[in-house]
Amino acid sequence: MKTAIITGASRGLGHEIALKLIEKGVKIINLSRTESKLDVINIKTDLSKHEDVVDVINKIKKEHQDFDILILNSGVAHWNKIGEIPIEEIDGDFAINITSSIKLTNGLLSLIKKNKGDIVFIGSTSSFSSFGEDSVYCSTKHAIVGYVKAMQKELKKEEVRIIGYYPGGFKSQLHQESESGLSQDVLMNPKDLAQLLISILEMPRSVQVSEIIVDRKTAGMK
Numbered sequence: 001m002k003t004a005i006i007t008g009a010s011r012g013l014g015h016e017i018a019l020k021l022i023e024k025g026v027k028i029i030n031l032s033r034t035e036s037k038l039d040v041i042n043i044k045t046d047l048s049k050h051e052d053v054v055d056v057i058n059k060i061k062k063e064h065q066d067f068d069i070l071i072l073n074s075g076v077a078h079w080n081k082i083g084e085i086p087i088e089e090i091d092g093d094f095a096i097n098i099t100s101s102i103k104l105t106n107g108l109l110s111l112i113k114k115n116k117g118d119i120v121f122i123g124s125t126s127s128f129s130s131f132g133e134d135s136v137y138c139s140t141k142h143a144i145v146g147y148v149k150a151m152q153k154e155l156k157k158e159e160v161r162i163i164g165y166y167p168g169g170f171k172s173q174l175h176q177e178s179e180s181g182l183s184q185d186v187l188m189n190p191k192d193l194a195q196l197l198i199s200i201l202e203m204p205r206s207v208q209v210s211e212i213i214v215d216r217k218t219a220g221m222k
Contacts, residue, residue, distance in 0.1 A: 003027040003067040005060065007047060007100070010036040013122065013170065015109040016194035017071060022196070029064055030047035031056055032074070047100035048092045049073055057107035068117040070108065071199065075122070077137040090136055097140035102147060114157040118201060121148050125168040125215055152210055162209040163200060167193050168215035188216055 004021050008014040009030035018028045018038055028040035035042040043059060048051045071094070076096050078089050105112070105119060112119060126134060127141040148164040155162060170188040193214060200209045 002062065002069060003029065004069035004071060005029045005031060005067050006066070006071045006073055007045075007104075009040060010042075013167070013190045013193055014073040015196075016190045017073065017197060018069045020194045020198045021069075024046040029060075029067065030044070030204045045058060048095040050095075051104045053100050054107075056103065060108060065111055066115065068115040069112070069120070070105070070112060071120040071122065072104065072119060072124040073120075073125070074100070075124075075140075076184065077134070080136070081133050082135050093136050094140050094143075097137070098147065100145045105151065112160055113158050115153075115203075115211075117164045118161045118163065119151070120163045120165055120197065120201075123148075123164060124179070125166055125213060126165075127166050128213070144178045148211075152208075158173070159205070161205070165197060165200075165211055166211070166213045186216060186218060188214070 004026050006014050006018055006028060009018040009028060011030045015036065018030065018036065018040060021028060022038060028038065030042050031038045031045040032042045034045065043056055043057045048192065074096055076093055078093060101121065101123045104181070121144050123144040125140045126138045130138045148162060152162045168188065170190045170193055177221065196214065198204050200212070
């Protein structure tokens with residue numbers, strides 16, 4: 001049985017990805033501050049805290065060495081004008097959106113290589129552009145692209161696939177909580193995005209979808 005570690009599988013896109021993988025018979029390990037109600041192994045983890053990330057790396061090394069899929073999905077967003085950004089949000093947003101992903105992949109790389117695994121980074125269309133008042137969020141998502149490209153180059157000769165997955169706006173609590181201004185009516189369905197990702201993971205091992213951007217058909221329209 002395959003085993004997938006997913007950050008933030010308790011809601012949103014992470015929840016939908018976990019659900020699709022469970023249907024395929026994959027065992028799921030959820031790393032999140034909140035428990036998933038699905039049939040998964042929950043490891044309570046606050047990715048904004050360095051100590052929690054170190055602890056979960058050690059726990060995985062001891063108890064879940066057989067994982068072969070790592071999906072780095074957790075993300076937060078805050079909309080503020082430059083000059084009005086609460087200082088405490090900056091470090092927290094970077095920690096959850098990118099720094100924890102770097103720490104997890106760095107700490108678990110030996111197992112990923114041994115298990116010939118897949119690593120999926122969930123970025124955003126904000127990884128390539130900015131929509132205004134999203135400077136911190138946009139910066140963290142741009143950083144994902146840089147790290148993914150560096151990983152792909154370094155691990156080119158390894159039997160490991162590194163997938164950069166960059167969806168545009170989809171229905172989620174992230175958009176509601178961050179007050180992005182986008183109506184839920186115009187956002188994509190996370191079930192569709194999850195299904196697409198599963199299709200990518202099921203492609204032959206000789207195929208690596210290095211970068212895929214999925215956007216709303218009406219994105220950019222006024």
